[in-house]
Amino acid sequence: MIAAMHTGSYSLSDLVRRLAEYENLFEIGGRLAGTLDVQTVLERALENAESICRAETSSIWELDEERQELFFRVVRGKAAGALRNLRVPVGQGIVGSVASSGVPEMVNDVASDPRWRGDSTVFQTRAILTLPLVAEGQVIGVLQLLNPMDRDRFTDGDLRRMSLFAGIFAHPLQNARLHMAQQRQFFNMVTALAETLDKRDPYTGGHVRRVVAYSMLLGAEMKLERGDLKNLWLAATLHDIGKIATPDRILGKPSPLDREELEIMKRHPADGAAIVSHLHNPAVLQGVRNHHERVDGKGYPDGLAGDQLPLVARIIAVADTYDAMVTNRPYRAGLPPEKAAREIVSSAGTQLCPSVVKAFRTLYKDGRFTVDGGEEVLRSITEPV
Ligand SMILES: [Fe+2]
Numbered sequence: 001m002i003a004a005m006h007t008g009s010y011s012l013s014d015l016v017r018r019l020a021e022y023e024n025l026f027e028i029g030g031r032l033a034g035t036l037d038v039q040t041v042l043e044r045a046l047e048n049a050e051s052i053c054r055a056e057t058s059s060i061w062e063l064d065e066e067r068q069e070l071f072f073r074v075v076r077g078k079a080a081g082a083l084r085n086l087r088v089p090v091g092q093g094i095v096g097s098v099a100s101s102g103v104p105e106m107v108n109d110v111a112s113d114p115r116w117r118g119d120s121t122v123f124q125t126r127a128i129l130t131l132p133l134v135a136e137g138q139v140i141g142v143l144q145l146l147n148p149m150d151r152d153r154f155t156d157g158d159l160r161r162m163s164l165f166a167g168i169f170a171h172p173l174q175n176a177r178l179h180m181a182q183q184r185q186f187f188n189m190v191t192a193l194a195e196t197l198d199k200r201d202p203y204t205g206g207h208v209r210r211v212v213a214y215s216m217l218l219g220a221e222m223k224l225e226r227g228d229l230k231n232l233w234l235a236a237t238l239h240d241i242g243k244i245a246t247p248d249r250i251l252g253k254p255s256p257l258d259r260e261e262l263e264i265m266k267r268h269p270a271d272g273a274a275i276v277s278h279l280h281n282p283a284v285l286q287g288v289r290n291h292h293e294r295v296d297g298k299g300y301p302d303g304l305a306g307d308q309l310p311l312v313a314r315i316i317a318v319a320d321t322y323d324a325m326v327t328n329r330p331y332r333a334g335l336p337p338e339k340a341a342r343e344i345v346s347s348a349g350t351q352l353c354p355s356v357v358k359a360f361r362t363l364y365k366d367g368r369f370t371v372d373g374g375e376e377v378l379r380s381i382t383e384p385v
Contacts, residue, residue: 001323004380024052025164032172036179042074045143045169050076052157052165055145061095062141062170062177070099070142093117094130095142104131104163108153129154131166135174143169187233187382194237197244201251204327209225212236212376214319220377221359222315228283229381234274235287235312236349239320242272242288254330266292272303280373291320294351314353318344318360321352 013319021040028048032041062072091100094115096271098105099242108127110116116125125146133141143166171316182254198208215236219229243251250261257265273289290304297305325340335343341364348357 006090021052021161022164025161025168028165029168029172032169033175035172036176038173038176038180039240040071041169041172041176043326045173046074046076048169049143049162050167052161053129053145053154055129056147056149058143058145060141060143060173061099062173062339063090063099063139070095094128095144095209097129098132099142102132104129104159104166106130106156106159118267126152127154129158131162131334133166133173136171140170140174140177144279150332160357173265181263184382190234190237192289194241197241200243200248204324207239207323207327208240209373210323211239211316211319212378213371214362214369215315215374216320216377216381217369217374218315218356218359222311222355226381228312230285232283232312232315233378233381234279235284235291236316236319238276238284239274239276239288239291239316240268240272242268244275256331266300283310283312286310290314291316293317295353296350299351309353311356313367314356318352320354321347322360343371 032044032048033043035041042338045060049055051224057076059072062073063069064087066070067087070090071087072085084320088096090096092115094105094110094113097115106127106129107113107116110125110128123146127147129145129148131143132139133143138341143162145154145158148158150203150354194208197204210349216229219232220318224232239246246265250257250264250280253261269289269292273285276284276288279285284316287310290299290302290310293299293304293309293313294316295309297303322340322344323341325343326334326337328334329364334340341360344360345351348354360369364371
């Protein structure tokens with residue numbers, strides 16, 4: 001009976017169905033607003049887009065405002081591999097036109113659209129549904145669905161549902177992007193601070209950068225979560241920040257330090273911990289304070305042993321020790337990498353943590369223990385905004 005009743009131009013069953021759709025969209029909006037991580041927002045949005053409108057591939061293009069280009073962070077479905085590294089200038093192609101006009105487009109026969117530039121060999125596009133993501137009056141990206149599944153064409157219903165979805169999803173994406181921009185600014189500030197300090201030491205130029213890169217490699221090899229890798233990055237970047245209080249005559253001494261000088265030098269982890277305590281981040285505090293500890297308990301400043309030693313500190317210790325060994329000093333030449341690697345392996349269980357050394361060994365054996373490799377890991381946790 002319900003199907004027979006009409007309300008204005010819609011049947012009651014139509015209205016009931018639409019109400020259910022709105023309810024679903026409302027729930028999705030709530031879930032998307034619950035995170036500030038861009039990657040998570042994008043992944044959840046794509047999952048939901050696919051549940052609302054089944055398509056072979058779905059993607060969200062983000063606007064790189066500086067370069068006026070669209071790029072991907074997340075792509076799902078059949079064409080994911082072919083699309084991942086693509087960048088498209090605003091105004092170019094269907095996706096670029098939607099980014100510049102801010103108007104959604106449904107193209108059910110792409111081959112006849114003059115803006116269409118063809119496919120890669122692995123995927124054949126028939127139809128495209130493209131919607132602008134607008135937040136605070138600005139296009140911040142584009143949502144695109146390729147090839148409807150189980151049917152030939154996208155419909156006006158698909159366009160309507162996806163337009164509503166795009167409207168709901170643009171704001172959580174914008175919030176997450178702003179959050180990421182702030183984080184990036186923080187990362188840059190911290191890096192600038194650490195590099196300024198690094199320049200005070202005339203003999204170990206680039207030490208911080210290398211320790212950060214090696215720490216990232218070790219952390220990724222040990223399967224640390226993204227959040228833990230970020231903490232590790234911060235701790236590694238600031239691990240020697242306490243040297244700001246070490247006098248120049250000691251820091252720049254061209255010969256080995258005497259006992260008294262060594263004691264002054266050994267204050268830097270505790271001094272550094274006092275500085276980073278302002279960040280209220282326990283993992284970073286421990287990483288900075290305990291990077292000169294040893295697993296046999298003979299390190300400083302706390303003499304922590306074995307499992308008492310936080311993982312962040314154990315990882316930085318391996319990265320720091322390796323770099324210190326291969327770096328030249330005025331009074332001694334650095335070790336060749338193979339010799340330093342052997343020393344690291346033989347220090348497992350006394351100075352260094354066996355699990356971290358195991359990760360080091362794998363990376364080194366595979367030729368992956370490189371600064372470039374570590375910086376690639378770093379880029380993966382601090383992506384473009
Ligand atoms: Fe240090």
